[in-house]
Amino acid sequence: MPRTFVSVLLPLALPWEPVYSTSDPSVRRGERVVVPIGGRLETGVVTGVGVPPGMDVSKVKDVLSIDRTLDSVSEAELGLWEKISSYYLCTKGEVFKAAYPSSREDDEAREVLRREKLLERIRKREEALEKARKDSTRERYRAEIEALRAELGDSPAALPEPLAPVLSPAQQEAAASVRAGWSAGLPVLLEGVTGSGKTEIYCSFAAEEVSAGRDVLYLVPEIGLTRQLEERLRKVFGPRLLTFHSHETPFRRRQVASLVRSGGGRVVLGTRSAVFLPFTGLSLVVVDEEQDSSYKQDSPAPRYNGRDAALLLAGVHGARVLLGSATPSLESVFNVETGRYRGVRLTKRYFSSPEPVVEVIDTTAEMKKGGMAGSFSRKLIEAISETRLAGGQVLILRARRGYSPSVQCTECGTVVKCPRCSVPLSYHSSGRLICHYCGYSVPFTGLCPECGSQVRLIGAGTQRIEDEAREIFPSENIARLDSDSSDEKDIIKDFSRGETGILVGTQMVSKGFDFEGLRLAAVLQADGLFSRPDYRCDEKAFQILSQLKGRIGRRDAPSRFLIQTAQPEHPVIRALSAASGEIYGKMLEERRIAGYPPYTREVLVMLRDRDPLRLSASSKALYDTLRSVSSGSPAPAFTIFPPQAPLVGMVAGEHRLCIRLFLPKDRRLSASKNAVLEAVRRFSRTSATRVIIDVDPIN
Secondary structure: OOOOEEEEEEHHHHHOEEEEEEOOOOOOOOOEEEEEEOEEEEEEEEEEOOOOOOOEEEEOEOOOOEEEOOOOHHHHHHHHHHHHHHHOOHHHHHHHHHHHOOOOHHHHHHHHHHHHHHHHHHHHHHHHHHOOOOOOOOHHHHHHHHHHHHOOOOOOHOOOOOOOOOHHHHHHHHHHHHHHHHOOOOOEEEEEOOOOOOHHHHHHHHHHHOOOOOEEEEEEEOHHHHHHHHHHHHHHHHHHHEEEEEOOOHHHHHHHHHHHOOOOOOOEEOOOOOOOOOOOEEEEEEEOOOHHHEEEEOOOOOOOOOHHHHHHHHHHHEEEEEEEEOOOOOHHHHHHHOOOOOEEEEEEOOOOOOOEEEEEEEEEHHHHOOEEEEEEEHHHHHHHHHHHOOOHHHHEEEEOOOOEEEEOOOOOOEEEEEOOEEEEEEEEOOEEEEEOOOOEEEOOOOOOOOOOOEEEEEOOOHHHHHHHHHHOOOOEEEEEEEOOOHHHHHHHHHHOOOOOOOOEEEEHHHHHOOOOOOEEEEEEOOHHOOOOOEEEEEEEEHHHHHHHOOOOOOOOOOOEEEEEEEEOHHHHHOOOOOOOOHHHHHHHHHHHHHHHOOOEEEEEEEEEEEEEOHHHHHHHHHHHHHEEEEEOOOOOOOOOOOOOOOOOOOOOEEEEEEEEEEEOOOHHHHHHHHHHHHHHHHHHHOOOOOOEEEEEEOO
């Protein structure tokens, strides 16, 4: 019997696509097949039909089955995976695995069965409708059929039209400028001060698309943001709004994927993984808070940035792109300056409320004159009391979770560290010491593990700040919002309703929330925001502080922004009262002189090994190899730094060293990246040290 040969993409980190044979001549690209590999079975995707040139097919294994109960992978999806694989120097199999996690095939099979059952129920209701004699009975059957079809997701035309928001004159002017950018074929960066009404502009454009039967992807960096934003968008789009993120149930996620595949005019509100949904009618991509580092996937591969992957997705579908931020990333500002993006600015707040008054409190001076009560200065306590007396709410930022970031022996000075990571253990109010990197946890005994003496708590995290606030303001309703919070949704909802007077939180409280009653925001120990050994440090600190400043005073009432710091003259703090363009220009010039992104492309090569001696030898060997690549041809010379330990040199028992490369952004950039990838792959074939590549790292 004649055999048909197919190349199959598997959800594995293989740099090639194995070839299999089948007796079914109708097999097509994109279909799902079950094949044997390495003693187990995997479900892959057919990417090509035919024998690759020069291949010996005598030992090719057979496809076990073609699973046509699963939807075929579209050309758009395959095209996106190819682009992401190429950009982030990973295999297409790793991208496939991210897009279709191991459980997704089972989910899709269940979805097929669910749809079959719904179709059967619709068929029976339609038969009953034909036989019904009473008007009331026919109406009941029609209503049941309509409800079943809505559950099936095949009747988007029956969905209500969106209620597009009415834009102010300033918003209309910005929207017109956005259209002009799109007409020029460019992505648009909408830089709007916090509270200027960027969301209304997003919704206005999205409403136009869904009314025309086209789909919209609306990305946000954090799950917490989807929860408050969902309520606002639901008022505009009703059942046309879908949400997609990791906290949704598997059933709901596969239902959303099925609805997206059918197209027909919907808005998907999601986090970065939503870029892998099987869109068929995508026409607009909105990336809100585009500067946020939460868009970056740390592990596993693909280590993609959701913002940049969204641009690739839009390119595949020919969709328009709107990036939004009050504090855009330097990369996006650079892209506007170089003509790759069109920049649009929205400089007025929607409610014309006055800018918050920025007050800087010098904690060193306050300590000298006895003006501190724990983590709170007397000035801040007074400001909180005045705000609450006037009925306003208070938001307090502390960029460290837990009770105390570290514990130290009072006798020998030992700082208790994680045995698996090179970081101090943090004390939590649960009575345990916890590693915030690997999750290692041990009961807190109060004794030094080295000499047995008493230990003391060093520093204050959000839990300790919350306790101190309760002591100072015993009659206030105080809540805490950080990654340890188990009831995040209720905390946000209570604060939005004004039921909570004071909210303590980590950086997540600065992102995208709209709290009507918020009149005072304060930052405790702000120095930690701009004291990290990272060339992006000032940029990130400015964005966090500016975003937090923008959360307050969004209506007409006056508001205050207090910053407690030992460095009151730091450029980032001074920039909060100046035009953002000044500090952006300064930071860009510093990056240009140093040869850092966005003027170059950074590639981080991380080596990991449980044997520190082997790691040291491996890193030197790979460094020498990459140096030879840098001086070779056709790849141009690029800057390469010797192996260094990252900020955290050991995680989960693995020692780490990293080699940083900065590649010129010229026509040979792609060749340079591929040369680096090939060198790393050759090295990995003979080395026991694990090596990963991270393009555009954020740390």
